[in-house]
Amino acid sequence: MPLRILLVEDEAELAGAIQAVLRAQQHIVDHVAEGLGAWSLIRSELATYNLAIVDWMLPGLSGPELCRRLRGAGLTLPVLMLTALADTSHRVQGLDAGADDYLSKPFAMEELLARIRALQRRQPNYRELMLRAGPYLLDPAESCLSVQAAAGITRIVLSAKELQLMAYFMEHPRQIIPGARLRSQLWSLEEDPISNVVAAQVRLLRRKLASHGLPSPIETVASKGYRFEPEP
Amino acid sequence: MPLRILLVEDEAELAGAIQAVLRAQQHIVDHVAEGLGAWSLIRSELATYNLAIVDWMLPGLSGPELCRRLRGAGLTLPVLMLTALADTSHRVQGLDAGADDYLSKPFAMEELLARIRALQRRQPNYRELMLRAGPYLLDPAESCLSVQAAAGITRIVLSAKELQLMAYFMEHPRQIIPGARLRSQLWSLEEDPISNVVAAQVRLLRRKLASHGLPSPIETVASKGYRFEPEP
């Protein structure tokens, strides 16, 4: 299940490595180098993050300070704190500030991934479950979509982006979803703003459904966005 | 929900980029390059702005000065300040002058949009809600108009401009609204003043209602303007 992750880390090399690993896991990662940027990004609600990975030591607003602000603002966004300092006093300080977990550098990327999985499982609204909308049943674990039709059940294997897109549609059935919203929710922010990734990906999804002989549940509402209509 | 935005920025290139992005979001944007122009434009009440985006550094009247004047005049128009200077002292000065939010250059356009959304949400009269007038119910999120008649409820999908126009009428029921006011409220100022966009768009709206078998609630008051009459 792909997550939307905010990485707050000032060491460029480490940040790059983490990003690469997370992206390889299909996660959507935004990276900021300093605390204030992270704070304003979160507050701006540009994207909805499922997790923040925050370095302890940051220029400007430090990790624990950022954490405290988040909690002060009533946000429950899970925070995984990274630190070079292994001793327990820091660990306690970090958790006090509202971090949910704590990982001391250097660490194996595998451990980071494991911690992330654990953190997700602890979420109250944790859902490794399937998503249903009308005859559509999405299985994130298997990355496949099952569609019930008169002719029987069709099972379609989806790629990572197709899955994300379909999930977003199924979570917002019947609503007009502006392309720009898909853009900011499903793609990382730093990319070229004049691109038609969204249109291209929607097309791939539509085409995949069509190639299995299914009618497209995704309609285009001219110059307003897309709408997912589960019932034909 | 389209906003009427005043952009006060002297760097032509940046201004153009911002305008393009905002327009893409259906907002109506007026651009002035310097502070005094902005001040007189606002004071003239030619249009009612929902937001001003103001550069810090401007020829003549600077951003913070403009801000102070606005507040001095008792205007609550939300102001988003732009600045090349990232340090906190300026941030404080800007907020002191009466700005509502603060964004330091360079910034991602996405972040600008997010700030604007956040700012709107903070407005006391914030309304993402539907607008009702008599049997007419306007849903900006879905961009559609529902009309209750004896025959049942008719749902009409509106285009962006039709929605803006209908919203303006529904917010000012039974009043005579001069074409020029619609013009200045719903279209940006820099456009060709001898054009009949308003009449054309009113016609489009009327025609759309008629095509669904509805009587037109918009009447023309000869050489005075239009009047929206919700009850037949």
Add this chain to the structure above:
DNA sequence: AAGGGGATGAAAAACAGGTGAAACCGCCTG
């Protein structure tokens, strides 16, 4: 009756989104 403002329909312009081919990219395999 003249003049002005608005109405009208057709056509043009502007724009968003669709499309297929090709490039790109990380990953796997030989």
Add this chain to the structure above:
DNA sequence: CAGGCGGTTTCACCTGTTTTTCATCCCCTT
């Protein structure tokens, strides 16, 4: 380590819709 592969993105071009313009007509005021 090269080559192939699937997935993803970009590019250039096409299509359909929305919005504006234009030329003309109509009708109400003065």
